[in-house]
Amino acid sequence: MVVAILLTIGLYAAIGAAFGILFAWRGVDRIDPAAHGASWTFRLLILPGVIALWPLLMMRWRGAARTRDSS
Amino acid sequence: MSVGYVTVQWNRHKRVYDVCIAIGISLYLVVFIVVGKLLYTGRNAISDPILGMRALATCAFLLLHIILCIGPLARLDRRFLPLLYNRRHLGVATFLIALAHAALAIGFYHGFGSVNPLVSLLSSNTNFASLSAFPYQILGASALLIMFLMAATSHDFWLRNLGAPAWKRLHMLVYVAYALLIMHVALGILQTQRSPWLAALVGAGVVTVAALHIVAGARECRHDERGWQRAPAGGGCWVDVGAVDEIADQCGATVTIGGRERIALFRHNGRVSAATNVCAHQGGPLGEGRIIDGCITCPWHGWQYRPADGRSPPPFTEKINTYRVRIVGRRVQVDPTALPPGTAVEPARVEEA
Numbered sequence: 468m469v470v471a472i473l474l475t476i477g478l479y480a481a482i483g484a485a486f487g488i489l490f491a492w493r494g495v496d497r498i499d500p501a502a503h504g505a506s507w508t509f510r511l512l513i514l515p516g517v518i519a520l521w522p523l524l525m526m527r528w529r530g531a532a533r534t535r536d537s538s
Numbered sequence: 539m540s541v542g543y544v545t546v547q548w549n550r551h552k553r554v555y556d557v558c559i560a561i562g563i564s565l566y567l568v569v570f571i572v573v574g575k576l577l578y579t580g581r582n583a584i585s586d587p588i589l590g591m592r593a594l595a596t597c598a599f600l601l602l603h604i605i606l607c608i609g610p611l612a613r614l615d616r617r618f619l620p621l622l623y624n625r626r627h628l629g630v631a632t633f634l635i636a637l638a639h640a641a642l643a644i645g646f647y648h649g650f651g652s653v654n655p656l657v658s659l660l661s662s663n664t665n666f667a668s669l670s671a672f673p674y675q676i677l678g679a680s681a682l683l684i685m686f687l688m689a690a691t692s693h694d695f696w697l698r699n700l701g702a703p704a705w706k707r708l709h710m711l712v713y714v715a716y717a718l719l720i721m722h723v724a725l726g727i728l729q730t731q732r733s734p735w736l737a738a739l740v741g742a743g744v745v746t747v748a749a750l751h752i753v754a755g756a757r758e759c760r761h762d763e764r765g766w767q768r769a770p771a772g773g774g775c776w777v778d779v780g781a782v783d784e785i786a787d788q789c790g791a792t793v794t795i796g797g798r799e800r801i802a803l804f805r806h807n808g809r810v811s812a813a814t815n816v817c818a819h820q821g822g823p824l825g826e827g828r829i830i831d832g833c834i835t836c837p838w839h840g841w842q843y844r845p846a847d848g849r850s851p852p853p854f855t856e857k858i859n860t861y862r863v864r865i866v867g868r869r870v871q872v873d874p875t876a877l878p879p880g881t882a883v884e885p886a887r888v889e890e891a
């Protein structure tokens with residue numbers, strides 16, 4: 468039971484890390500114009516939060532991509 | 539204010555603040571360990587990992603108390619405002635120290651068995667029904683998780699992208715973390731048979747935090763109560779909110795009308811303007827701020843707005859609600875209907891007495 472919980476958390480964080488690198492590299496600029504040209508240290512700084520909250524940011528990124536396509 | 543994100547918006551004040559945090563933490567840890575070594579010798583000696591674990595634990599716990607006290611203290615006395623200004627760095631430092639404590643504890647108490655340390659942390663003690671043998675370390679782990687979320691979302695990027703209400707709610711979890719930690723420490727003391735002075739200190743901490751919050755809260759309530767008594771004068775929409783002379787030049791004042799949202803008044807160069815009391819950044823009390831360089835300046839982190847239209851000076855783009863204001867005799871009257879953020883309003887002229 469405990470092992471299952473820990474594995475789930477680990478999997479969640481692993482997906483978060485993979486997504487997070489992409490997001491910090493490209494995604495932030497899409498969902499927030501103020502991140503244009505931000506330094507790599509800024510991108511590194513938001514990474515832990517992205518790993519924790521990745522489903523939310525994934526939705527934002529998809530939303531941003533959709534409004535761009537439709538306009 | 540935000541035009542483009544910077545990793546950390548350093549300035550002189552923040553550098554001094556951070557140097558003080560670093561020196562304070564280092565001093566505390568060194569003194570704790572040296573005193574621990576001198577005090578407990580021979581048969582009573584405490585092993586290095588446990589001493590380190592306790593030094594880090596009490597340091598993080600103390601920092602958390604300071605963090606929780608700064609808010610109400612700054613409301614009660616303006617001299618504490620400089621401490622509030624960079625509180626998030628203090629929060630991140632607290633998380634890192636607590637993380638080091640947890641890492642040491644997990645490594646030391648759970649790291650030498652055949653079971654994975656994290657599995658051991660969550661499964662070695664399941665006496666959830668017993669108070670004296672309760673798995674207090676799980677409480678610590680839950681608090682650490684909350685502290686992680688807060689530290690990880692402390693950059694202004696998160697404030698903007700989660701939205702101020704959600705961000706604020708997330709950061710209010712600090713009180714949940716605090717409650718979990720009180721239990722972590724209290725039950726831990728019970729189980730590791732620590733001396734009673736530690737329990738007394740924890741009790742004093744809880745009382746201090748609670749008392750400061752109650753005193754600051756009571757003051758806010760009195761303020762709101764006065765607001766309930768204010769009503770439109772002469773049937774119109776104008777509400778009398780006090781005498782012009784109660785507002786010092788280049789300063790702000792806060793009024794509440796009908797128990798609703800607070801309005802901040804500012805006197806600047808013989809004129810009076812009114813705007814919402816809620817800063818667009820993190821809801822800081824603008825009425826407790828001042829006019830600096832002709833702008834309303836938030837007392838918390840210094841965001842600025844022009845009094846005439848509630849807009850941040852370019853290149854910034856933040857906007858706050860403004861209110862219509864007029865002066866009749868020497869009394870200030872405000873129309874309590876909030877105008878859309880950034881609406882220009884002619885300031886009321888103060889006739890010099």
Ligand code: HEM
Pocket residue numbers: 588591592595596598599602636637639640643644647659675678679680681682685719722723726727730732736
């Ligand atoms: C995974 C998370 C955590 C674990 C596994 C953990 C573990 C422990 C352990 C084993 C002790 C008893 C140490 C001893 O032998 O005296 C302890 C005490 C303590 N912990 Fe934690 N802890 C965690 C998180 C935290 C956090 C986040 C704080 C925040 C400030 C904290 C504050 C304290 C304090 C103040 C004590 C009492 C120190 C003392 O006895 O002198 N712990 N913890």
Ligand code: FES
Pocket residue numbers: 817818819820821822823836837838839840841
């Ligand atoms: S500047 Fe941060 S709350 Fe106003």
